[in-house]
Amino acid sequence: MKDTEVTAELVTPGDVLGNATELKAGKGAYLNDTTIYASLTGTRRILPPLPESLDQRATVEVTGHKAHGPVPEPGSLVIARVTKVMARMAAADILCVGPKAVCEKFAGIIRQQDVRATEIDKVDMHLSFRPGDIVRALVLSLGDARAYYLSTAKNELGVVSAESAAGETMVPISWTEMQCPLSSQTEPRKVAKVGS
Template identity: 80%
Template sequence: MQEAELVTPGEVLGRAAELKAGKGAYVAPHNKTIYASLTGLRRIIPPPTDSADQRPTVEVTGHKAHGPVPEPGSVVIARITKVMARTASADIMCVGPKSVRENFTGIIRQQDVRATEIDKVDMHLSFHPGDMVRAVVLSLGDARAYYLSTAKNELGVVSAESSAGAAMVPISWTEMQCPLTGQIEQRKVAKVEVN
């Protein structure tokens, strides 16, 4: 795969005799030249081997499409937005080390909070709105939301703010403490890797 180059609308991408226009590209009928119709990355896609037309396709994919997209198995960082009795909703902020450019919603279901004693999980003692959690994507769920899981030791709340507004410190896998007030709050805490 060749390095994708940035192009802007109206930029020449190639000649129609050698290439087919794909997404984000068009052929000008008067000179049979292919131009970019949007700002984005130019890519050449080889033709399928069984295709009668053996010209590669040139396409331009917009910047927005080039942010990372959560996929099953990817580890994400998400901010909890709402906690209900059986689920917690979250906005996915990062996929791996890369921040997302689009809005992706995640849902953590009660059965996906932890690996043991699933029936005893209390969502309100596991997460609070505003908590940052590390989770793994299970699947694309319903209503454009991804199902997330925190059921491994290294997954769960990685950053939380206490009611006093301080960044809380994890003191066990189920508790975080406010350094200002000493108040302890319940959470499903991500195990911190010790280097």
Template identity: 75%
Template sequence: MAAMRMEQGEADLVTPGEKLGDATVLIAGKGAYLSPNGRTIHASLTGLRVLTPPPSGSSDQRSIVDVVGHRSHGPVPEPGSIVVVRVTKVMARMASADIMCVGSKAVKEKFTGIIRQQDVRATEIDKVDMYLSFRPGDIVRALVLSLGDARAYHLSTARNELGVISAQSISGGVMVPISWTEMQCPLTGQIEHRKVAKVPPKSEVKDE
């Protein structure tokens, strides 16, 4: 029935993560994304599902599916986006966080993300200790992997430039990174463990 309504040009209200259709017959447009398995297309925001037929003469006969926001909203995280988050809770196998920015733009709606143990870093994944990687209140730069089942985005810090970019020490000082895995409090000299994001000096940045 949903397919029939779409073919007739009627719009359906959808929510983030909801399946919009199969990639065999649809192309993901604005407000939509292709699932990691490459087979289904899902909504990345709340709004109306709108179908646009393929251009006449196009070799690709799939229609384009867009999700048009039903109200004004700011940027929305999508798979592949770089986001800045604030860690709210750290557990043995994951950390929860509130998404603050998508790229350089602040979000206007509440989006939640989780960083799973296997997504903290690219090497020695089985040795990752979440409590030595993040703490509540840390500001973290991360990559959006996908929209998880619980309406929480799956995030990754498994790149050199991803990880903690700002953190307060137990004493309240803003810590300074001293290695890939450590930050130091300027007030007490105490060292705390983190998954630190490396920001290369401008002199090291080269165009590929």
């Protein structure tokens, strides 16, 4: 085995990386008692000790996955594309977390009760969103079936971009309507308030 050779395996936070009697905790690892654990998701690597080092234990480290990009967390703002609208919820694909684009596919669900803050029982999902709409939403929690629960129940949340039947990008004209600049047709939406 060459000095620079490393062994790699995928680990997630809390995975046991080794024992402190044999290894030192490096980047992305922490020591608890005599056990070394991963502190992030990534690749476990064992780095041999430097020949001149007094401590001849190898170092175990975790190199994070840059390719994974940001991951939605409760409280984070996301941009999502609506994929399907049903009677009680809308399904969406999360495109960005904050200003950063995601690298993996994350599914989101906007439930009827999370569309707006008032008159929740009067919300009509088909009058709030259409497939293809781009929405700004807040992540409430990791819901069921590996989809995040999203909320548009604040003024600044909701549809930020939508395409009309004519294929034009519509402009918001009120909190509940967007208009096609070509045909002047209006369509109902839960519009995100722009600016202050």
